[in-house]
């Protein structure tokens with residue numbers, strides 16, 4: 001493997017291309033080899049680039065990267081920020097850290113707090129995306145601010161119920177954020193006990209504020 005070539009992991013932000021940093025966009029545009037989700041490839045790739053869509057076949061993606069890395073840098077686009085639940089984890093397990101460069105992006109979590117004008121330095125962050133966080137992460141404490149990633153199974157209805165069942169006050173303020181940064185972005189302001197009265201949000205952000 002040519003030691004000069006790098007895997008450059010670019011965070012593309014919450015979705016709307018207005019929220020990618022210029023350095024990330026330039027890196028993507030200049031890429032010869034480009035990896036990313038189908039939506040990111042449709043948005044950012046151009047003719048002439050050799051691309052690989054990130055699917056469930058992660059070994060296939062790794063094989064593409066390993067092979068192309070012998071020729072030139074490989075750019076991998078991930079949603080939000082690479083350091084927050086992305087392909088970067090798997091890349092770090094597969095390749096030495098010296099081969100990996102990261103260009104940060106705006107995380108969907110960061111964006112959600114920004115939309116609420118709510119500082120996040122005291123917040124606890126937990127992910128229900130394809131996993132269940134530890135009990136201590138989501139446990140109730142007076143004054144706690146809890147930001148959560150969701151998925152199809154662990155969504156705005158089920159998580160609100162879980163939090164009530166583990167001792168969060170039912171009247172706790174809950175922000176349910178969906179499709180952040182897109183034209184149809186929606187942020188519902190409710191309480192844990194009333195969350196089920198709003199449409200279910202699957203791949204979104206929840207912020208509970210005691």
Ligand SMILES: C[S@@+](CC[C@H](N)C(=O)[O-])C[C@H]1O[C@@H](n2cnc3c(N)ncnc32)[C@H](O)[C@@H]1O
Nearest residue numbers: 014079080081084107108149150179180203204
């Ligand atoms: C695998 S995680 C990726 C997180 C990403 N690295 C980040 O920093 O935002 C996917 C989860 O991020 C959240 N997410 C990503 N984009 C979002 C958006 N535009 N609006 C709301 N939630 C989003 C959802 O909870 C989704 O299930």
